[in-house]
Amino acid sequence: xxxxxxxxxxxxxxxxxxxxxxxxxxxxxxxxxxxxxxxxxxxxxxxxxxxxxxxxxxxxxxxxxxxxxxxxxxxxxxxxxxxxxxxxxxxxxxxxxxxxxxxxxxxxxxxxxxxxxxxxxxxxxxxxxxxxxxxxxxxxxxxxxxxxxxxxxxxxxxxxxxxxxxxxxxxxxxxxxxxxxxxxxxxxxxxxxxxxxxxxxxxxxxxxxxxxxxxxxxxxxxxxxxxxxxxxxxxxxxxxxxxxxxxxxxxxxxxxxxxxxxxxxxxxxxxxxxxxxxxxxxxxxxxxxxxxxxxxxxxxxxxxxxxxxxxxxxxxxxxxxxxxxxxxxxxxxxxxxxxxxxxxxxxxxxxxxxxxxxxxxxxxxxxxxxxxxxxxxxxxxxxxxxxxxxxxxxxxxxxxx
Numbered sequence: 048x049x050x051x052x053x054x055x056x057x058x059x060x061x062x063x064x065x066x067x068x069x070x071x072x073x074x075x076x077x078x079x080x081x082x083x084x085x086x087x088x089x090x091x092x093x094x095x096x097x098x099x100x101x102x103x104x105x106x107x108x109x110x111x112x113x114x115x116x117x118x119x120x121x122x123x124x125x126x127x128x129x130x131x132x133x134x135x136x137x138x139x140x141x142x143x144x145x146x147x148x149x150x151x152x153x154x155x156x157x158x159x160x161x162x163x164x165x166x167x168x169x170x171x172x173x174x175x176x177x178x179x180x181x182x183x184x185x186x187x188x189x190x191x192x193x194x195x196x197x198x199x200x201x202x203x204x205x206x207x208x209x210x211x212x213x214x215x216x217x218x219x220x221x222x223x224x225x226x227x228x229x230x231x232x233x234x235x236x237x238x239x240x241x242x243x244x245x246x247x248x249x250x251x252x253x254x255x256x257x258x259x260x261x262x263x264x265x266x267x268x269x270x271x272x273x274x275x276x277x278x279x280x281x282x283x284x285x286x287x288x289x290x291x292x293x294x295x296x297x298x299x300x301x302x303x304x305x306x307x308x309x310x311x312x313x314x315x316x317x318x319x320x321x322x323x324x325x326x327x328x329x330x331x332x333x334x335x336x337x338x339x340x341x342x343x344x345x346x347x348x349x350x351x352x353x354x355x356x357x358x359x360x361x362x363x364x365x366x367x368x369x370x371x372x373x374x375x376x377x378x379x380x381x382x383x384x385x386x387x388x389x390x391x392x393x394x395x396x397x398x399x400x401x402x403x404x405x406x407x408x409x410x411x412x413x414x415x416x417x418x419x420x421x422x423x424x425x426x427x428x429x430x431x432x433x434x435x436x437x438x439x440x441x442x443x444x445x446x447x448x
Contacts, residue, residue: 122149278295
């Protein structure tokens with residue numbers, strides 16, 4: 048019975064064969080760079096290819112010191128290193144120690160030529176770009192029915208807005224017939240009057256993404272009346288479809304975020320607007336209430352009844368003041384009257400009569416002040432304090448001087 052070996056033993060045996068081969072320990076390979084990826088660890092993973100084959104390669108971070116340019120899709124390079132077996136996966140690959148740039152690959156040259164031609168035609172001009180609707184409700188998707196791209200779009204769309212309708216056209220995105228399938232998908236969804244359309248696929252090498260570099264796909268996107276978001280490959284992958292589309296998304300996930308507005312964020316924003324409006328209305332109401340109270344107080348101040356009460360009070364005050372002034376005047380006048388009365392009393396003839404004097408008047412009732420006013424036989428009236436005497440002049444004796 049033949050010997051039976053484990054997978055690890057077989058891989059180890061093959062690895063030893065590679066190690067013992069002197070040619071494979073130091074070899075230079077010319078090829079075109081494809082499927083290039085810079086890992087976060089600093090390693091560079093890529094594929095060297097030509098018209099008839101492909102070779103996986105890796106350059107570890109410790110070997111990148113001599114690399115004075117950034118490795119990109121389509122570059123023609125000469126890679127020097129060793130070919131060895133990666134035992135865990137049972138596959139061989141080239142471990143690069145040095146990479147020199149030689150030129151650009153055939154596919155990349157074809158890409159650049161078509162890009163320049165379409166740009167000269169004006170197909171990339173910004174004036175032809177359609178705006179992406181902010182609140183799209185129907186979103187068309189042209190991509191493979193299986194794969195990470197469609198799942199990412201569905202998951203992100205459902206998370207951001209469950210009310211958005213996704214319409215998938217399951218297109219071929221790789222291979223010779225892919226370009227025709229993509230064009231048919233674009234035209235089919237465009238006829239449905241959707242709000243926006245996503246055209247794309249997941250990442251891959253330049254060959255995998257080549258369907259989106261075809262001229263008929265570019266023209267279908269350019270002629271589409273529905274706004275188109277391209278989402279081809281990863282962020283570093285750029286295709287002709289990206290240039291023609293109305294908006295480029297670095298990944299299918301990003302395309303879903305650009306096409307589908309975040310309903311929860313929208314709700315939050317509406318709530319913030321509602322709070323702002325409510326606060327503004329409350330402040331306005333409070334302000335008007337305050338102004339109304341101020342006007343009510345002013346009306347109270349100028350109310351006719353208040354004015355009338357104030358006038359009554361004013362009249363009462365004047366009346367009181369007039370009473371006080373009149374009383375003061377009366378006291379003053381009484382005092383003056385008393386003084387005048389005293390003076391009149393002192394000058395009154397009756398006062399003198401009470402002291403023994405008399406008041407003599409003639410027959411005409413006039414006061415007799417001199418003997419010259421009398422004559423013998425003339426009747427005189429003498430008024431005393433306690434009565435009146437009627438007398439007759441018997442003799443007039445003037446005072447000797």
